[in-house]
Amino acid sequence: MGATQLAGTGMTHFQPLTSFNSKANSPYGMPIVDDCGSCKLRCNSFFCSLSNDSLRDLDAIKHTTSYPEGALVFVEGQAARGVFVLCQGRAKLMATSRDGRTLILKIAEPGEILGLHAVVGGTAYEVTVETLQPSQLAFIGRDEFVKYIKTHGDACLHAAQHLSRDCQAAYDSMRSIGLSHSVTEKLARLLLQWSSNARVVDGALRTKLALTHEEIAQLIGSSRETVTRTLADFKKRHVAELHGSTLLIWKRAELEGLATC
Amino acid sequence: MGATQLAGTGMTHFQPLTSFNSKANSPYGMPIVDDCGSCKLRCNSFFCSLSNDSLRDLDAIKHTTSYPEGALVFVEGQAARGVFVLCQGRAKLMATSRDGRTLILKIAEPGEILGLHAVVGGTAYEVTVETLQPSQLAFIGRDEFVKYIKTHGDACLHAAQHLSRDCQAAYDSMRSIGLSHSVTEKLARLLLQWSSNARVVDGALRTKLALTHEEIAQLIGSSRETVTRTLADFKKRHVAELHGSTLLIWKRAELEGLATC
DNA sequence: TGAGTTCGGTGATGCAGATCACACAGCAGT
DNA sequence: ACTGCTGTGTGATCTGCATCACCGAACTCA
Numbered sequence: 001m002g003a004t005q006l007a008g009t010g011m012t013h014f015q016p017l018t019s020f021n022s023k024a025n026s027p028y029g030m031p032i033v034d035d036c037g038s039c040k041l042r043c044n045s046f047f048c049s050l051s052n053d054s055l056r057d058l059d060a061i062k063h064t065t066s067y068p069e070g071a072l073v074f075v076e077g078q079a080a081r082g083v084f085v086l087c088q089g090r091a092k093l094m095a096t097s098r099d100g101r102t103l104i105l106k107i108a109e110p111g112e113i114l115g116l117h118a119v120v121g122g123t124a125y126e127v128t129v130e131t132l133q134p135s136q137l138a139f140i141g142r143d144e145f146v147k148y149i150k151t152h153g154d155a156c157l158h159a160a161q162h163l164s165r166d167c168q169a170a171y172d173s174m175r176s177i178g179l180s181h182s183v184t185e186k187l188a189r190l191l192l193q194w195s196s197n198a199r200v201v202d203g204a205l206r207t208k209l210a211l212t213h214e215e216i217a218q219l220i221g222s223s224r225e226t227v228t229r230t231l232a233d234f235k236k237r238h239v240a241e242l243h244g245s246t247l248l249i250w251k252r253a254e255l256e257g258l259a260t261c
Numbered sequence: 262m263g264a265t266q267l268a269g270t271g272m273t274h275f276q277p278l279t280s281f282n283s284k285a286n287s288p289y290g291m292p293i294v295d296d297c298g299s300c301k302l303r304c305n306s307f308f309c310s311l312s313n314d315s316l317r318d319l320d321a322i323k324h325t326t327s328y329p330e331g332a333l334v335f336v337e338g339q340a341a342r343g344v345f346v347l348c349q350g351r352a353k354l355m356a357t358s359r360d361g362r363t364l365i366l367k368i369a370e371p372g373e374i375l376g377l378h379a380v381v382g383g384t385a386y387e388v389t390v391e392t393l394q395p396s397q398l399a400f401i402g403r404d405e406f407v408k409y410i411k412t413h414g415d416a417c418l419h420a421a422q423h424l425s426r427d428c429q430a431a432y433d434s435m436r437s438i439g440l441s442h443s444v445t446e447k448l449a450r451l452l453l454q455w456s457s458n459a460r461v462v463d464g465a466l467r468t469k470l471a472l473t474h475e476e477i478a479q480l481i482g483s484s485r486e487t488v489t490r491t492l493a494d495f496k497k498r499h500v501a502e503l504h505g506s507t508l509l510i511w512k513r514a515e516l517e518g519l520a521t522c
Numbered sequence: 523t524g525a526g527t528t529c530g531g532t533g534a535t536g537c538a539g540a541t542c543a544c545a546c547a548g549c550a551g552t
Numbered sequence: 553a554c555t556g557c558t559g560t561g562t563g564a565t566c567t568g569c570a571t572c573a574c575c576g577a578a579c580t581c582a
Contacts (some may be wrong), residue, residue: 523582524581524582525580525582526574526579526580526581526582527578527579527580527581528554528577528578528579528580529576529577529578529579530575530577530578531574531575531576531577532573532574532575533572533573533574534571534572534573535570535571535572535573536569536570536571536572537567537568537569537570537571538567538568538570539566539567539568540566540567540568541564541565541566542563542564542565542566542567543562543563543564543565544561544562544563544576545560545561545562545574546559546560546561547558547559547560547561548557548558548559548560548576549556549557549558549559550555550556550558550565551554551555551556551557552553552554552555552558
């Protein structure tokens with residue numbers, strides 16, 4: 001599948017499948033969406049809610065590519081070659097340190113633009129992006145993108161709004177990581193964040209999230225073991241429970257109490 | 262001077278001096294700059310490097326106001342009433358927790374725009390801004406500002422670039438706070454950051470920064486005491502020294518070693 | 523001159539959580 | 553079935569640093 005293991009890490013490098021060679025059959029078990037005009041994301045994503053004219057011009061300069069799970073979209077320190085719009089799938093934005101430690105800055109959902117700061121700011125990518133699932137991304141080269149937002153006022157405004165969102169999310173994370181002492185607090189806060197798109201089933205909030213304890217630890221700046229222990233504690237107290245990839249929250253109020261203190 | 266103490270905190274609330282009533286004599290011992298066209302900041306600030314047309318239109322909608330040291334420009338949670346361009350002085354961007362803990366997200370320097378994310382994103386201010394020195398800020402109301410960047414393409418691009426910068430700075434801080442274990446490491450990194458605009462005097466890097474140990478602690482998410490202790494340690498090892506408001510770095514290389522490990 | 527305030531320096535103490543070191547379960551591949 | 557691998561569950565240990573509790577220095581203000 002054109003993917004080779006990078007030495008030491010569990011990450012994969014690969015040749016992305018472009019839409020040219022993959023239109024006939026869906027790669028990685030994913031249907032390809034190739035036309036922003038008919039894309040179902042249009043409603044909730046920034047870039048997909050452009051004027052029809054701008055959208056058409058965007059379609060003309062983008063290239064849709066598919067990635068397997070665990071693929072590195074770009075790596076921090078690389079010169080920014082363009083932006084990626086996450087059409088399908090999920091990806092994690094990470095910062096890594098020399099000694100191999102990893103901090104997950106955020107989990108990107110469909111509709112988000114990746115690499116926007118670096119391209120707009122004209123700097124190197126400052127984060128590493130790795131897909132968590134088979135994903136589809138639309139790529140737009142740096143020069144074309146800059147020219148595009150220069151000539152399309154609405155797109156520029158959308159870009160700015162997207163950036164402002166990212167900033168706010170970043171400040172939020174900083175608040176969470178920097179201001180809370182206990183891991184319990186940070187974990188509770190995280191679960192509550194995720195619960196926002198949860199459904200009530202059998203008197204409990206239920207939602208899906210395919211993250212390992214290790215990844216959760218990297219999200220809150222803690223260690224795998226303490227995440228395991230803290231989750232076990234939540235379970236014992238019947239507050240919340242993580243079964244495989246489904247999160248169950250029994251006592252939201254209590255969780256909020258833990259998160260606020 | 263129109264400043265009243267807020268209960269409990271060391272912060273002050275006040276009536277800002279607008280340029281209308283303060284043109285004659287300089288408030289807070291500061292000369293007023295009222296015209297962006299002749300402002301010396303033009304070279305290094307985003308907004309000040311606009312086209313002449315855009316600059317003139319900006320001048321028309323902005324109001325210059327002066328603030329004393331320790332003034333609260335805006336508070337997190339407040340509805341965003343507009344953006345502030347920091348013309349002179351310095352200010353700290355903070356996040357506070359319910360129990361009174363404070364995290365300083367960044368120190369804003371002249372030329373920076375404050376409250377941009379909230380105004381562009383249409384949300385409440387997500388940080389608190391407090392002046393560190395007597396400062397001069399240019400205020401632009403929310404609606405006027407949004408209309409302005411909608412009609413001035415170059416300004417919109419500048420706003421986006423400014424936001425991208427903020428994002429990167431935020432990600433950098435997260436990396437610093439989240440990935441390093443020891444306070445020594447974080448403090449070393451911080452001193453190195455500051456050393457960027459330092460001069461060589463007597464074989465040492467020398468720069469000014471008027472921050473208390475308490476504030477440094479809030480910058481790296483630590484406690485005042487450990488900052489004092491760690492600085493004492495640096496001093497004993499002749500690596501760096503903080504005398505009043507002047508920072509002296511004797512062995513930059515060693516500091517880098519401490520910051521990277 | 524003395525009182526009040528903010529800052530910096532230092533010791534003693536305790537604990538949350540990192541780290542190490544296992545053991546086990548589930549799953550894929552051969 | 554056997555081997556490997558990834559993810560989870562748990563105990564034991566060890567330490568960095570938050571926290572508390574002081575004290576002295578420098579500065580402001582009446």
